[in-house]
Amino acid sequence: MNGCQLNPAGLGGNPLFAFLYNAAAHVLPCWASYLIAGLVIMLILINAVLLGAAVVSWGERRLLGRFQNRIGPNRWGPFGALQPIADLAKLITKEDIIPYGADRIAFTMAPVLMVASLLVGAAVIPFAKDVALVDLNVGVLFVLAVSSLTSIAIFTAGWASNNRYALFGAGRAVAVLISYEVPVVLSLLGVVLVAGSMSLGDIVAAQAVPFFLVQPLAFFVFLAGMSAELNRTPFDVAEAESEIIAGYHTEYSGIKFALIQAAEFGGALVVSGLIATLFLAGWAGPAADWLGWLWFLIKTFLGIFLFVWIRATYPRLRLDQIMAVCWKFLMPLSIINLAAVVLEVYFLRDGNGALSASDLWIMAGINTVLAAVSIAFFGRLIRQKVRANSRTTTAAQTVARGVPTIEVG
Numbered sequence: 295m296n297g298c299q300l301n302p303a304g305l306g307g308n309p310l311f312a313f314l315y316n317a318a319a320h321v322l323p324c325w326a327s328y329l330i331a332g333l334v335i336m337l338i339l340i341n342a343v344l345l346g347a348a349v350v351s352w353g354e355r356r357l358l359g360r361f362q363n364r365i366g367p368n369r370w371g372p373f374g375a376l377q378p379i380a381d382l383a384k385l386i387t388k389e390d391i392i393p394y395g396a397d398r399i400a401f402t403m404a405p406v407l408m409v410a411s412l413l414v415g416a417a418v419i420p421f422a423k424d425v426a427l428v429d430l431n432v433g434v435l436f437v438l439a440v441s442s443l444t445s446i447a448i449f450t451a452g453w454a455s456n457n458r459y460a461l462f463g464a465g466r467a468v469a470v471l472i473s474y475e476v477p478v479v480l481s482l483l484g485v486v487l488v489a490g491s492m493s494l495g496d497i498v499a500a501q502a503v504p505f506f507l508v509q510p511l512a513f514f515v516f517l518a519g520m521s522a523e524l525n526r527t528p529f530d531v532a533e534a535e536s537e538i539i540a541g542y543h544t545e546y547s548g549i550k551f552a553l554i555q556a557a558e559f560g561g562a563l564v565v566s567g568l569i570a571t572l573f574l575a576g577w578a579g580p581a582a583d584w585l586g587w588l589w590f591l592i593k594t595f596l597g598i599f600l601f602v603w604i605r606a607t608y609p610r611l612r613l614d615q616i617m618a619v620c621w622k623f624l625m626p627l628s629i630i631n632l633a634a635v636v637l638e639v640y641f642l643r644d645g646n647g648a649l650s651a652s653d654l655w656i657m658a659g660i661n662t663v664l665a666a667v668s669i670a671f672f673g674r675l676i677r678q679k680v681r682a683n684s685r686t687t688t689a690a691q692t693v694a695r696g697v698p699t700i701e702v703g
Contacts, residue, residue, distance in 0.1 A: 309424060310425065311331050314335070348559075354562075357602045386548070389548055401481075433493050439634065440477060448464050463532045466532050466613060470523070471523050472579065473621065474522040480625075481628050481632075484509050488649060490648070502654055506574060520568075524601075527608060557658065565597070566596075570594045642657065652675075
């Protein structure tokens with residue numbers, strides 16, 4: 295060692311960074327050791343997320359095959375496990391085309407920005423006890439902030455393509471993203487209130503009872519909202535092939551298209567990690583000090599399985615239905631959950647502002663009944679409104695075509 299010391303309150307509190315820094319400090323100056331440790335951390339993060347995206351793409355295609363009574367990818371490698379590598383090799387070798395009249399800089403930077411926001415958001419997720427690349431005391435706020443970069447990247451991709459279909463797809467996607475961020479943020483406010491902290495590590499430690507039991511409404515709203523923000527079925531209106539071809543990435547090819555697909559599949563991985571952290575107690579489980587990483591991976595892949603199951607079950611919604619689900623269904627549910635949690639925390643917390651395990655179980659019982667009643671009531675309400683709007687729209691289209699209508703009853 296050459297006398298280099300890390301601040302325990304900063305990156306020195308990260309065991310992995312401290313280990314790499316101290317190892318490099320034996321032969322390198324302090325500034326070089328700091329740089330090397332940071333570069334290695336970033337290399338680990340990038341490769342873990344991109345490799346995870348490849349695994350998710352293979353697993354999702356295999357699972358969808360089973361759900362739909364077919365085989366799925368099975369040619370390259372055992373059980374088709376090398377199919378993502380074959381797809382990547384194909385995309386890398388394909389011609390990278392930039393449309394005539396496109397903004398070359400913005401067109402090129404949009405896929406990079408999508409992947410960058412994904413990687414930065416993954417950096418604060420703790421995947422074992424006291425093991426996170428960056429442990430921020432405002433981790434929830436940071437994740438929400440960097441996820442909003444996706445909206446900018448998507449709109450940039452559609453606008454820079456000089457293609458009307460791409461621009462329409464980008465407009466739809468951004469409208470959905472901005473709308474669904476509101477109920478998602480409200481659902482996370484309840485989590486922060488119960489945990490008493492925005493740090494993801496503190497939220498995991500506060501889950502003497504997993505928060506998906508304590509706040510089932512928040513879990514439901516977060517799952518639905520993130521499905522919409524990830525552009526996944528049934529909210530994948532930006533890729534309505536019958537109307538707008540492939541949406542905002544219609545003009546992308548080659549390695550740029552590969553980056554967009556990596557961002558989509560990697561997004562499902564990162565959001566599943568957030569679900570495991572915020573609602574499934576993260577690394578907590580038997581022998582968590584040694585097997586915390588294993589419990590975290592199991593819960594993360596459980597979240598991915600849930601996303602695939604939803605994709606294989608529900609058909610695509612229309613844009614008006616998607617917006618109605620947001621503002622007339624998820625928004626009231628998130629407000630009800632937040633109001634209930636505020637009252638419960640106010641009356642149940644002790645003098646130090648903490649909640650015991652028994653308090654969390656009481657909240658779980660109350661909120662489970664509240665969730666069942668609220669989902670049933672607002673689900674029935676919005677179903678009636680959507681059906682009424684559909685009948686009105688169909689009748690208007692029929693009249694516009696000059697076809698006579700027959701009133702029944």
